[in-house]
Amino acid sequence: MDNDTTLWRFALRLWRDKRVERVCLRLQDDHGVPVATLLVALWLAAAGRRPDPALGRRLSAHAEGFEERYLRPLRAVRRRAAEDAGAGELKRQIQEAELEGERLLLEQLAGMARTVPGEGSESALGWLLLVVPEMGQCEGLQTLLEQLAAISESRAASE
Numbered sequence: 261m262d263n264d265t266t267l268w269r270f271a272l273r274l275w276r277d278k279r280v281e282r283v284c285l286r287l288q289d290d291h292g293v294p295v296a297t298l299l300v301a302l303w304l305a306a307a308g309r310r311p312d313p314a315l316g317r318r319l320s321a322h323a324e325g326f327e328e329r330y331l332r333p334l335r336a337v338r339r340r341a342a343e344d345a346g347a348g349e350l351k352r353q354i355q356e357a358e359l360e361g362e363r364l365l366l367e368q369l370a371g372m373a374r375t376v377p378g379e380g381s382e383s384a385l386g387w388l389l390l391v392v393p394e395m396g397q398c399e400g401l402q403t404l405l406e407q408l409a410a411i412s413e414s415r416a417a418s419e
Contacts, residue, residue, distance in 0.1 A: 266303075266370065267299070267300060267303050267366050267367070267369065267370040267373075268363055268366050268367065268370075270299070270302075270303045270306065271299045271303070271366055274299065274302065274412065274415070277411065277415060279407075279411050280408065280411055280412070280415075283404050283407050283408045283411065284298055284299075284408065286404055287392075287401070287404050287405070287408070290400070290404075291394075291398070291400075291401050291404070293392055293401075294320075294323040294324060294326075294327045294331075294365075295362070296323045296326075296327075296362060296365045296366055296369060297319060297320050297323045297324075297369075297391040297392065298388065298391070298392075298408060299366065300319055300323075300366065300369040300370070300373060300391070301316075301319075301384065301387035301388045301390070301391045301392075302384050302387070302388075302408070302409075302412045303370075303373075304373060304376060304387050305383065305384035305386065305387045305388075305409075305412070305413075306384070306412065306416050307376075309373075309376040309387075310376070311386045311387050311389075311390050312375075312376055312390070313390055315372070315373065315375065315376060315390075316387065316390025316391050316393075317390070318372060319369055319372060319373065319391055320390075320391045320392070320393075322368065322369065322372065323365060323369060323391075326361075326365045326368070327365075330361050331358060331361050331362065331365070334354055334357055334358040334361060335358060337354055338351055338354040338355055338358060341354060383409060383413065384408070384409035384412045384413055385405065385406060385409040388405045388408065388409055389405075392405060
């Protein structure tokens with residue numbers, strides 16, 4: 261976890277799994293969960309890092325603020341451009357900016373996560389619960405997070 265790009269590479273590898281993409285986008289669109297918080301939680305779990313509630317709150321708050329200021333507005337414009345048949349190039353350029361924003365956010369989160377305590381044996385769900393504390397209040401949210409944790413752990417076991 262010394263190199264911030266490690267999280268980016270982890271995220272890209274994980275995102276290639278269409279199940280991960282589908283669950284993350286549902287969590288984002290249906291429940292307002294920043295995808296970056298999900299990815300950093302899964303990364304920390306895969307690295308065997310012990311869940312840290314204070315860090316989970318900081319990661320979640322930082323990602324939420326970044327999403328609100330930069331990524332949600334870009335996403336909204338990209339979606340509007342997608343509805344306009346003549347705005348294909350504009351949509352592509354906005355999508356590139358959105359992806360770069362996601363990369364920058366993950367880089368920031370990785371930097372914050374450098375302070376994570378030593379090895380642990382917690383599941384991915386332990387970290388997901390810290391970055392999405394609302395999980396216990398919504399059955400649909402809990403189900404999606406459990407699916408994401410199971411997919412991540414099964415991928416890790418097969419790699």
